[in-house]
Amino acid sequence: MDTDQRDALQARVREAMDSHTPLRIAGSGSKAFLGQPVRGEPLDVTGHRGIVSFEPTELVVTARAGTPLTELEATLAEANLCLPFEPPRFGPDATLGGTVATGLAGPRRPWSGSVRDHVLGATLLTGKGDILHFGGEVMKNVAGYDVARLMCGAFGTLGVLLDISLKVLPRPAARETRVLEMPAGEALETLQRLAREPLPLTGAVHVDGRLHLRFEGSEAGVAAGARHAGGDILDDDEAFWFAIREQMHPFFAGNMTLWRLSLPPATPLAAMDEPMLIDWGGAQRWLRSEREAQAIRAEAEATGGHATAFRHAPEGEIFHPLPPAALQLHLRLKEVFDPFGLLNYGRLYPDL
Amino acid sequence: MSESLHERNRRALARALRRILPEDAVLTEKEDLRPFECDGLSAYRALPLIAVLPETVEQVQAILELCHVNEVPVVARGAGTGLSGGALPHREGVLLSMARFNRILEIDPANRTATVQPGVTNLAVSEAAAPHGLFYAPDPSSQIACTIGGNVAENSGGVHCLKYGLTVHNVLGIEMLTMEGQRLRLGGKTLDAPGFDLLAAMHGSEGLLGIITEVTLRLLPKPPAVQVLLAAFDSVATAGDAVGRILGAGIVPAGLEMMDNPSLRAAEDFVHAGYPVDAAAILLCELDGCEAEIAELTEQVSGILAEAGATEVRVARNEAEKARFWAGRKAAFPAVGRLAPDYYCMDGTIPRKRLAEVLERIAELSEKYGLPVANVFHAGDGNLHPLILYDANQPGELKKAEEFGGEILELCVAVGGTITGEHGVGREKIDQMCVQFDSDELRYFHALKQAFDPAGLLNPGKAIPTLHRCAEFGAMHVHHGQLPHPELERF
Numbered sequence: 001m002d003t004d005q006r007d008a009l010q011a012r013v014r015e016a017m018d019s020h021t022p023l024r025i026a027g028s029g030s031k032a033f034l035g036q037p038v039r040g041e042p043l044d045v046t047g048h049r050g051i052v053s054f055e056p057t058e059l060v061v062t063a064r065a066g067t068p069l070t071e072l073e074a075t076l077a078e079a080n081l082c083l084p085f086e087p088p089r090f091g092p093d094a095t096l097g098g099t100v101a102t103g104l105a106g107p108r109r110p111w112s113g114s115v116r117d118h119v120l121g122a123t124l125l126t127g128k129g130d131i132l133h134f135g136g137e138v139m140k141n142v143a144g145y146d147v148a149r150l151m152c153g154a155f156g157t158l159g160v161l162l163d164i165s166l167k168v169l170p171r172p173a174a175r176e177t178r179v180l181e182m183p184a185g186e187a188l189e190t191l192q193r194l195a196r197e198p199l200p201l202t203g204a205v206h207v208d209g210r211l212h213l214r215f216e217g218s219e220a221g222v223a224a225g226a227r228h229a230g231g232d233i234l235d236d237d238e239a240f241w242f243a244i245r246e247q248m249h250p251f252f253a254g255n256m257t258l259w260r261l262s263l264p265p266a267t268p269l270a271a272m273d274e275p276m277l278i279d280w281g282g283a284q285r286w287l288r289s290e291r292e293a294q295a296i297r298a299e300a301e302a303t304g305g306h307a308t309a310f311r312h313a314p315e316g317e318i319f320h321p322l323p324p325a326a327l328q329l330h331l332r333l334k335e336v337f338d339p340f341g342l343l344n345y346g347r348l349y350p351d352l
Numbered sequence: 353m354s355e356s357l358h359e360r361n362r363r364a365l366a367r368a369l370r371r372i373l374p375e376d377a378v379l380t381e382k383e384d385l386r387p388f389e390c391d392g393l394s395a396y397r398a399l400p401l402i403a404v405l406p407e408t409v410e411q412v413q414a415i416l417e418l419c420h421v422n423e424v425p426v427v428a429r430g431a432g433t434g435l436s437g438g439a440l441p442h443r444e445g446v447l448l449s450m451a452r453f454n455r456i457l458e459i460d461p462a463n464r465t466a467t468v469q470p471g472v473t474n475l476a477v478s479e480a481a482a483p484h485g486l487f488y489a490p491d492p493s494s495q496i497a498c499t500i501g502g503n504v505a506e507n508s509g510g511v512h513c514l515k516y517g518l519t520v521h522n523v524l525g526i527e528m529l530t531m532e533g534q535r536l537r538l539g540g541k542t543l544d545a546p547g548f549d550l551l552a553a554m555h556g557s558e559g560l561l562g563i564i565t566e567v568t569l570r571l572l573p574k575p576p577a578v579q580v581l582l583a584a585f586d587s588v589a590t591a592g593d594a595v596g597r598i599l600g601a602g603i604v605p606a607g608l609e610m611m612d613n614p615s616l617r618a619a620e621d622f623v624h625a626g627y628p629v630d631a632a633a634i635l636l637c638e639l640d641g642c643e644a645e646i647a648e649l650t651e652q653v654s655g656i657l658a659e660a661g662a663t664e665v666r667v668a669r670n671e672a673e674k675a676r677f678w679a680g681r682k683a684a685f686p687a688v689g690r691l692a693p694d695y696y697c698m699d700g701t702i703p704r705k706r707l708a709e710v711l712e713r714i715a716e717l718s719e720k721y722g723l724p725v726a727n728v729f730h731a732g733d734g735n736l737h738p739l740i741l742y743d744a745n746q747p748g749e750l751k752k753a754e755e756f757g758g759e760i761l762e763l764c765v766a767v768g769g770t771i772t773g774e775h776g777v778g779r780e781k782i783d784q785m786c787v788q789f790d791s792d793e794l795r796y797f798h799a800l801k802q803a804f805d806p807a808g809l810l811n812p813g814k815a816i817p818t819l820h821r822c823a824e825f826g827a828m829h830v831h832h833g834q835l836p837h838p839e840l841e842r843f
C-alpha cells in the first residue's frame with residue numbers, strides 16, 4: 001500500500017507545464033466543499049502514502065501527504081501519542097496533505113496550537129516541477145525562511161505537499177467534560193474568567209444553552225480543573241467532542257449558509273438572533289445566517305476578525321477578502337511557487 | 353577617491369533624512385555610529401553610513417521610501433543582542449534602530465494579549481502582564497535586553513519553549529512595512545487570518561522581508577505551582593537517555609536543560625549553585641501546573657530519573673533552592689566566558705537520540721583544534737549550544753574557532769539536524785547554509801525575498817547565501833568527497 005510516487009507526481013506536473021494544463025490536487029475530497037471549485041485535471045495524490053519515519057521518543061513523525069489520517073492517528077495512538085491539533089476529517093479517507101493544506105484544527109486548537117504550529121518540515125513539489133525540502137525533523141530550526149509553515153492553509157495553491165514532518169505529543173492521561181446550563185452571553189463571560197486561570201482546559205463549546213468544558217491532562221490536574229469549573233459531568237463526552245469536530249452535531253445540519261467567524265475570543269455577542277455555536281473558547285464561532293455576506297464580513301471585521309463562508313456558501317468569495325497590499329504580496333508569492341497558475345488555481349482567491 | 357564619494361553619499365543622504373526626521377534621530381559621526389557597529393557576535397564589525405532612530409511608523413515609512421528610491425540598503429536593529437551578526441550594519445547603508453519604539457500599547461486581559469511596539473524588551477511584556485496573572489512565555493536568556501521585534505525576526509526560544517513554544521507559537525499578529533513602504537497587518541487578536549500564513553514566514557526572517565512596527569502577543573495564565581529537579585549523571589549518554597524517557601512517559605516539562613561537566617563546573621565556580629561538580633552532566637527539569645498535579649509529576653519524574661541511572665536526584669525544597677538550581681544554568685554563558693578571553697557560542701539542533709554521538713565527535717574536534725569546549729543543551733528540544741573557548745588576541749585563534757564551529761554545524765546537518773535552532777544565520781552561518789540547502793532551495797529563498805523586497809535592499813548579504821558564494825565555499829570545502837552544487841561552475 002505504501003508507495004513513494006514523488007517521481008510520478010513530478011513528471012505529471014512537468015507534463016502539465018508543457019501542455020499548459022491546470023491541475024486540481026486531489027486527495028480524498030473530504031474538504032472539497034471548502035473554497036472555490038477548481039477547474040483542472042485531477043492530480044491524484046492519494047497514492048503517495050505511508051509513514052516515512054516515526055520516532056516516538058523524539059515526538060516526531062514524517063509521513064507522505066496521501067497517508068490517511070486514520071492510519072496516521074492509529075500509529076500514533078499505539079505509541080500513546082496524538083496529533084495535538086485534533087484535525088477534523090470531514091470524510092472517512094481524509095489525508096494528511098489535505099489536513100495541512102487546509103490548516104483546519106479541532107476544538108483543542110486554542111490550547112494546543114494550530115496545524116502549522118506543529119509542522120516542522122515539508123517536502124513540496126512546486127508549480128515549476130521542482131522538489132524542495134524545507135525545515136526538518138527537529139523542534140527548533142531557523143535556517144532559511146519558514147516555507148514549510150507557509151504551505152499550511154495555502155490550499156495547495158503554492159505547491160503539492162509530498163512529505164510532512166509533524167511534532168506530536170503524548171495523549172492526555174485523563175479527561176473529563178463538565179456541562180453548565182447558561183445563555184451564550186454568560187458563557188462568554190465565564191470563558192473569559194476561566195481562560196485567565198491556569199486550568200488544563202482543552203475544549204470550550206457553547207451550544208443549545210449549555211457550556212461544555214473539557215479538561216485533559218494528568219489525573220490530578222483534570223480533577224482539580226473540573227471541580228473548579230463546577231456543573232455536571234458529561235458521560236459520553238467523546239461522542240460530543242467528535243460531533244463538534246466533525247460537524248455532525250445537529251447544529252450543523254440543514255442547508256442554511258454556515259459561516260465561520262474567527263474573532264478575538266472576548267468579542268461580545270452580536271444582537272442578532274441567529275443560531276450560533278461558540279467554539280475555541282470564543283475565538284471561533286459558527287453562525288447560520290442568510291444575511292448578505294458583506295454584512296457578516298463587515299461585522300466580523302469591526303471586531304478585528306474575519307469570516308469564511310464555510311458550507312452552503314452564497315455566490316461570491318468564500319474566504320475573507322484581502323486588503324490590496326496583502327493581495328499584491330500573495331500574487332507575488334504565487335508567481336514564485338506556481339508562476340503558470342497550474343496548482344489549484346482560484347481555490348483560495350481569484351488569480352491565486 | 354572612493355572615500356570621498358562615501359562621504360558625499362553620507363552627507364546627501366543625511367540631508368534628505370533630516371527633512372523627515374528630527375535632528376537627534378540622524379547620526380552620522382563615527383563616535384555616534386560606534387555603538388551600532390556590531391551585535392552580540394562582536395567578531396564581525398562594520399560602521400553604517402548613517403544610523404537613524406525614528407519614533408513613529410510614518411517616519412519609518414518615509415525612511416524606507418527614501419532609501420528605496422535611492423537604492424540604499426537598510427539594516428534593522430533591535431537591542432543588538434543577536435548572536436549571528438544579523439544586525440551587523442551595511443557600510444553603504446542605513447542602520448535603522450527601532451530602540452525608540454519602546455511603548456507597550458495595550459495589555460488586553462480579556463483576550464489575553466499584549467500589543468507592543470517592536471523595541472519593547474521581552475521581559476517588560478511579562479512584567480506588564482503580571483498584575484493580571486498572565487505572562488509571555490518565550491524567555492530567551494537575553495530577555496532583559498532583547499526586543500520583541502528582534503525576537504520575531506529571529507524566532508527566538510527560551511528555556512520554557514519545550515512546553516510553551518517558540519516566538520512563532522506565541523505571536524498572534526504583527527504590523528509591518530515592506531521596503532517599498534507598504535503597510536501590512538498580519539493576524540491580530542484572532543487565532544488565524546485569511547490567506548497565506550505570512551505571519552509564520554516573517555518569523556525568523558532576520559530583517560530581510562520587512563520592518564516590524566507592532567506586535568500582538570499571546571499571554572498565558574501563570575501556573576500556580578512550579579517545581580525544579582536536578583539530576584546528576586556519570587555520562588552524557590545516560591543523561592540524554594533520561595530525557596527521552598521523561599518525554600516518552602508522556603510528560604512535557606516546562607523546561608528540560610542539560611549542562612556537561614565543563615559548563616556545570618564553570619557555572620558552579622561563578623554562582624555557587626551547589627551543582628555536583630564531579631558529574632559528567634546534569635539535567636534540570638522544571639515542572640509546572642496546579643499543586644496536586646505537581647506533586648504527582650515530581651514523584652513520577654524522580655522515579656524516571658533514578659531508573660534511567662541518575663547518580664543523584666534533588667528536588668528543590670523551597671523557592672530559594674529552585675532559583676539556585678536555575679541560577680547556574682542562566683549564568684552558563686558568562687560563567688564559561690570567565691574560562692577564556694573569548695568564547696564562541698554555537699547553536700545547532702539535532703535529533704535528541706544522536707546526542708551522545710554528537711558530543712563525542714565535538715570532543716574529538718576540540719582536540720583536533722586544540723580549543724576547549726563546554727556544552728549547554730536545551731535537551732528537551734535538541735538545541736545544542738557548544739561554547740568554544742579561544743583567545744582573539746592570539747593570531748589565528750578566531751579563525752580556528754570559526755572553523756571548529758563550522759564543523760560542528762555541518763555535523764548537526766549530517767545527523768539530520770540544522771545549523772541554527774534559534775540564533776539565526778545572519779552573517780555568521782551563511783556558508784553553512786550551502787551545506788543545509790541545495791541550489792534549488794536557495795533559489796526559491798531568493799525569489800521569496802524578492803516577492804517582499806524586489807530591490808533586495810533589506811539586510812542584504814545576510815541569512816541566504818548567493819549561489820555564487822556557495823560555489824566558492826564548496827570549492828574550498830569538499831564534503832564526504834562530494835562537491836556540493838556540482839552543477840555550478842568552479843573558479
Ligand SMILES: Cc1cc2nc3c(=O)[nH]c(=O)nc-3n(C[C@H](O)[C@H](O)[C@H](O)COP(=O)(O)OP(=O)(O)OC[C@H]3O[C@@H](n4cnc5c(N)ncnc54)[C@H](O)[C@@H]3O)c2cc1C
Binds near residue numbers: 391811
Ligand atoms: C547573553 C545572550 C543570551 C541569549 N540567549 C538567547 C536565548 O536563550 N534564546 C534565543 O533565541 N536567543 C538568545 N540570544 C540571542 C538574541 O538575544 C536573540 O536573537 C534576540 O531575539 C535578538 O533581539 P534583539 O532585539 O537584540 O535583535 P538584534 O540583535 O538587534 O537583531 C536581530 C535581527 O532582527 C532584525 N530586527 C530587529 N528588529 C527588527 C524589526 N523591528 N523589524 C525587522 N527586523 C528586525 C535585525 O535586522 C537582525 O537581523 C542571546 C543573546 C545573548 C547576548
